[in-house]
Amino acid sequence: MLEATKHGIVEFIEKMKVVRPCLLLAIDSDSRGIFSYAILYRRVKIFNFIYGLEETREHITSLKDKFNNNLLHLAGMPAPPSELVRRSGAALQMQRELQWFQAVERVVHPKCKEELNIDCQKPRELFTITHENLMREGEKWAQETARSFTVVGTLIATIMFAAAFTVPGGNNQFTGIPIFLTQKQSNQSSKFWVFAVADAISLLTSSTSVLVFLVILTSRFAEEDFLVLLPIKLIVGLSTLFISVVSMLIAFCAALQLMLDVKATFIIWVYTLAGLTILSFVAFQSPLFLEICRSTIKSEFLPNRRIQNWY
Known part of the structure; x- marks a missing residue:
């Protein structure tokens, strides 16, 4: 038995x-x-x-x-x-x-909480x-993970910030308005808005991701933080980082379509490769993300509904 x-x-x-x-x-x-x-x-x-x-x-x-x-x-x-x-x-x-x-x-x-053992x-x-050693290892793992993603988020934020002030096609030297924004032919204005919105989303989400991971780096790492607070921070940081990567690729494709007068076949290939990049990011990072969500939202180590405190 x-x-x-x-x-x-x-x-x-x-x-x-x-x-x-x-x-x-x-x-x-x-x-x-x-x-x-x-x-x-x-x-x-x-x-x-x-x-x-x-x-x-x-x-x-x-x-x-x-x-x-x-x-x-x-x-x-x-x-x-x-x-x-x-x-x-x-x-x-x-x-x-x-x-x-x-x-x-x-x-x-409840009295079991206060009982003493032989020691x-x-x-x-x-x-x-x-669990002192495990907690130290957990703190080290969380900091290394946050530090790695902070570098990625900072790089994306830097690129998208620069892209916001060097828009495709340049600006009108008299009004300062982007040239493609005032063009109505060939849906150039619509494409420019796609670029602008994607650039803004990528910049904001990458900045949010960096801030969240910086919060993790400066956390106190108490025992109770590992239960919900730290995993929630990781979920938010990874989610915003993923959104920033997707938005960055959309902004790149829109800018390329604006700048180059090319055939539709080339643009299709560009979007396809961008999609493969997103899928590869999902394939490598989704297991960790899903595991964090699963262990935080629905723990396998919690008793089922029939097991309740019967005292």
């Missing part, structure tokens, strides 16, 4: 519950049962299944091991490396650990001590 829990084989636990329900109370030499193993090894399905058994739930959730650790102490211990690597980046791994600790915190008795440590104190 304990080995099945350790490896997440919930089907075995469910079958044995029907055949020999007394085995649900099996413990090892450290007085840790299957619920303790489910918490230590982050086995969400088994955690939910065992907690859903009302007849044994109260007894199981009140157990302590021989080191006087309650279930919340066990949740404060670091996850196995095989579980941590499921998240890319130490910051997301730290977020995952915090989510799991809070999930267990909601289902144990006179409360669950939260144990969590802080055992």
Whole structure:
């Protein structure tokens, strides 16, 4: 039973519950049962299944091991490396650990938060001590990521700022109005507006991205920041950076179409290559972006709706 829990084989636990329900109370030499193993090894399905058994739930959730650790102490211990690597980046791994600790915190008795183990440590104190290195690695990962994207955002903002004052076709020397803006033939005015709007969007979004990543670089990186605040900043920074890249390519294509009197085939090829550039950016960056969104908005380590604080 304990080995099945350790490896997440919930089907075995469910079958044995029907055949020999007394085995649900099996413990090892450290007085840790299957619920303790489910918490230590982050086995969400088994955690939910065992907690859903009302007849044994109260007894199981009140157990302590021989080191006087309650279930919340066990949740404060670091996850196995095989579980941590499921998240890319130490910051997301730290977020995952915090989510799991809070999930267990909601289902144990409130007094568990203040109980001491054999080392006179409360669950939260144990969590802080055992995750100190992971938090430092998460801070380093977040800063390196923000620093890299800040360089990209700054470069885009610089280019688009310069393009705003050196518009295609130049300006009228008497009025200062862009020449293409006053031309009605061949839809030149419409194309110029596409360039102008795309340039403005790219400049503003890249500037926003740079500011967001600068905020990350100067953050205090407290434990709770890894739970929601830091991931939200990364989501906003990556989203605005993506919009700025797309807008920059649109502005480039519009400017090229304005400046060159070429055939439609050439323009189609230019837009196609620009689309491939956008797709390559999405292909390389979307996995990280989607993982951050998924782990922040819908965590796999939160109990399902039937698991609520029953005290």
